Amino acid sequence: MGVARLGVGGTPSRKCFVEDDATVSLFRRSLAEGVGTAMLMIAVVGSGLHDGSSQSSSAMAIAGSLIGLILAFGAVSGGHFNPTITLLQWAMGRRRLDCTVWYVTAQIVGGVVGALVSTVIFSEAPGLPGSQFPAISLLASEGVASFGLMTVVFCCSRSTNKFVGPFAVGLWLMAAILSTPTGSIANPAVAISLLATPASASVVAATLFVIVQIVGGGLAALTVATIYPDGG
Template sequence: MNPVATWRRLLAELLGTALLVTAVVGSGIMAATLSPDDVGLQLLQNSIATAFALGALILTFGPVSGAHFNPVVSAADWFLGRRTGTGLSLRDLAGYTVAQTIGAIAGSVLANLMFDLAAVDISAKTRTGTHLWLGEVVATTGLLLLIFALARSGRAAVAPAAVGAYIGAAYWFTSSTSFANPAVSIGRAFTDTFAGISPGSLPGFIAAQLIGLALGVGLLLALYPDVAAAAEKVVIPAERAARRQRAASRR
């Protein structure tokens, strides 16, 4: 289990999620300001900033908490490792989820303030429809497959680049622009800007993300029957996981 104190891990998840949402919302505001008449360019600017920020944040906070920044990732880690005791405990899952959600809201507030907007400005941007929900299912399922496949195969070191690249790409190949994260979805409801989502649209998005969670876990179990062993590598500090891998290879 992760030797880092629980409060440090929760603080890392709160700060990491806050800065992720700040990057998403802040780059969206900047994009809309710099390219007011070109939505495609706005999305490009927003996606590039988010991809790079996510990779940097995983590098920064991964050694402390695993850098989940996402209740879906934390829930998958708990479920896959629950029988072997290799993932988050149920208590940790609850703590991570609360920290991530508070962090996401704080991230929107921070971005609003940085751009001289009202600290809390509830979004009026409606995002609803079966096609958008399907996009969220695809984005969430793919994210889980990537994270746990990397951990299982001993390639967790490339996760910052790989996860950042996936999210950046999913902005473009999914109809929903890949929220893939219940906490981030909630946080983005607190800004009426380019990246916002109305509170009324949240239930559909979160339900789709939970379906993606179930599909992702099911596919992981089908493709990798031993995936439970990887749950620990998504929680423990990266350097500790690397040491264990090196020690195992010498046996």
């Protein structure tokens, strides 16, 4: 189980990205993470496949879906839908290893399922994964995008009401999608799931993206811990 706890007097936790009650079964919490990640991936892929879609409309669709999903599932699982958040909570001693394994597995499986569902509803077959090495600029883009996203996530988890965090994350993500060359993937589950999309992706690129996303997130966590040393 995770380490989140009910607040004083039995009231739910008011922190962002932690579940209200860590005594809820891991299956239920992981199911929320898996379903949420699948729905997020449907928005990511579907907004790109939809006829007449633009980068700005995709950004709004993805950001809006993430805000809604965090609000919908956050009370049960914390509303991560991103392995970097889960792994960093574990690294900081705020989540047990068994919970981390369940969450990350559910997020990756959910993301792949969401990508495959999108191929079905748009009548598009998944492409064949490639092996191209990504440009250094794209790796830098993902590192910066992940640093920014995790900075917002962990600042909000220390400084704001849990109902403010989803909107802050969604607004940052919308801006980052429009201002980074990779469109701010910033999520290992999404990076892996892109291999199952019609456009597919490079296995090498996806692997390197996952690495720089986690490294960028780790640097963000250290930065936030310095800015909010007593943030809990």
